[in-house]
Amino acid sequence: MGRSTDPKRTSLFSGILILFTIAHFAHHLLAASLYPLLPFIRNNFKLDYTRSAGVVSAFSFANGIGQLPGGWLADRIDSRILIALGISGVALAGILIGFSQTYVMLLVFLVLMGALGGGYHPSAAPTVASLVEPKVRGRALGLHEIGAGVAFFIVPVIAAAIGASLGWRVSFIALAIPTLIYGVVFYQILRRRAGSTKARQVEIDYHDETSLTIPGRIRRLVAFLILIVASGAIVHSALAFLTLYIVDELGASEQAAATLLSVMQSAGLWASVAGGYLSDRLGKVKVVVTINLVTAACIYLLTHASFGVEIGTFLLIIGICTFMRLTVSEAYIMEYTTKRRRSTVYGIYYFSMTETGAVLAPVMGNMIDHFGFHVSFAVASIALVSVTLICSLFLWRSRE
Structure with missing residues (x-):
C-alpha cells in the first residue's frame, strides 16, 4: 500500500477518505493534548521553565527526526504498517506516558511517541492523494487535513478537563485507549481493501x-x-x-x-x-x-x-x-x-x-x-x- 491501497479510484468524500480523516485526527490526538497538560506535568514534577520546555521539545524533536526514516521506509515497505504505528504505536507510547513516575521516564516515552508517529504523514498523504482523480487531489488532501485541525481545536479542552479532574496521567491514558483501538481497526480495514499483493502494487497515475x-x-x-x-x-x-x-x-x-x-x-x-x-x-x-x-x-x-x-x-x-x-x-x-x-x-x-x-x-x-x-x-x-x-x-x- 506504499503507493496505493487499491487500484481503483474512489470518489471525494467516500468512506475510505472519511476514515483517513478520522485516522489523521487519531494520529494527532495525543500530541494535541501535550500543551494543555503541560501545566499539570510541570506542577507534578516541580519543573522550571527550561525543563518544562524539554517536555515539548522531546516529542517535537523526535517526531521531526522520525519523518526522515518514516518517509524512506514508506517507499520500501507496506505503508499500512507505518500508518498503524502512527496511530496505535503513538497510543501505546501515550499509555506508557500515563504510567511515567519520573521526569526522565516521561522524556523517554515522549521521544518514543514522537518517533513512532514519524511515519504517518509520509505514508498517509501520498496514499490519500492516490485514491482520487488528480483533478480533485487537493480537495482530498484538504479533507484529510481537517482531521488534524479538529484535533488541535477540540482535544486541548477535553485533555485539560480530564487533567483537572482526574490528573494528567489519566488524561493521557483515557485518550490513548480509543486511539489504539481505532488504529488496529483501521489497519484491518486497509488490509481487506488492499486485496491481493498484486493489486496493492497497482497505481493508475497517468x-x-x-x-x-x-x-x-x-x-x-x-x-x-x-x-x-x-x-x-x-x-x-x-x-x-x-x-x-x-x-x-x-x-x-x-x-x-x-x-x-x-x-x-x-x-x-x-x-x-x-x-x-x-x-x-x-x-x-x-x-x-x-x-x-x-x-x-x-x-x-x-x-x-x-x-x-x-x-x-x-x-x-x-x-x-x-x-x-x-x-x-x-x-x-x-x-x-x-x-x-x-x-x-x-x-x-x-x-x-x-x-x-x-x-x-x-x-x-x-x-x-x-x-x-x-x-x-x-x-x-x-x-x-x-x-x-x-x-x-x-x-x-x-x-x-
Whole structure:
C-alpha cells in the first residue's frame, strides 16, 4: 500500500477518505493534548521553565527526526504498517506516558511517541492523494487535513478537563485507549481493501507521468520546498510568541490569549478543503504565493491591532492561510515526485518544517528581547515577502 491501497479510484468524500480523516485526527490526538497538560506535568514534577520546555521539545524533536526514516521506509515497505504505528504505536507510547513516575521516564516515552508517529504523514498523504482523480487531489488532501485541525481545536479542552479532574496521567491514558483501538481497526480495514499483493502494487497515475516530463521539474520542486519550509518556519517562529505578546503588550489574561489562539485553530475545520479546491482550480504556486503575501501583511498588522475583534480577525486569516498552505504543499509534492521517491520527499518536507521552525524560534525570541515585538514581527513579515518573491521567480512559469 506504499503507493496505493487499491487500484481503483474512489470518489471525494467516500468512506475510505472519511476514515483517513478520522485516522489523521487519531494520529494527532495525543500530541494535541501535550500543551494543555503541560501545566499539570510541570506542577507534578516541580519543573522550571527550561525543563518544562524539554517536555515539548522531546516529542517535537523526535517526531521531526522520525519523518526522515518514516518517509524512506514508506517507499520500501507496506505503508499500512507505518500508518498503524502512527496511530496505535503513538497510543501505546501515550499509555506508557500515563504510567511515567519520573521526569526522565516521561522524556523517554515522549521521544518514543514522537518517533513512532514519524511515519504517518509520509505514508498517509501520498496514499490519500492516490485514491482520487488528480483533478480533485487537493480537495482530498484538504479533507484529510481537517482531521488534524479538529484535533488541535477540540482535544486541548477535553485533555485539560480530564487533567483537572482526574490528573494528567489519566488524561493521557483515557485518550490513548480509543486511539489504539481505532488504529488496529483501521489497519484491518486497509488490509481487506488492499486485496491481493498484486493489486496493492497497482497505481493508475497517468497524471503523475505527464507532470514528471515537464522540463526543470527538480529545480521547481526544490524551489517550492524551500519556499514552503522557509515561509512555514518564519510564520511559526513569530506565532510561537503570540500569547506572550497578547499578555505582555496588550494586557490580556492568559485565558483570553488562549481563546484567540483557538480562533486561529478553528480555521482547520474547513480551510484545508478550501485550499485544496483553490489549488485544483487556480494552480498551486499562485495560491501559495498569494497566501504568503496575505500572511506577511497580517503578521505586520498584528502589532498595530487592538485587542479583541481586530487582532482576532488577523489571527483567523493567518489560521486560514496556514491550513491552506499545508494542503497545497502536499498536493504539489504529490504531483512533482516519482512514485518510488514520493514518501521520502514527504519525509524530508515534514522533517524540514518541524526542525527549521524549532531553530528559528530562539532567533525570534532573541530579537524580541533586543528590539521588541513591533520590530521583530515587522522583520518576520519582510523576510516572508522576500522568500516568497525570490522563490516565485523560479516557479513563475510552472505548468500546473
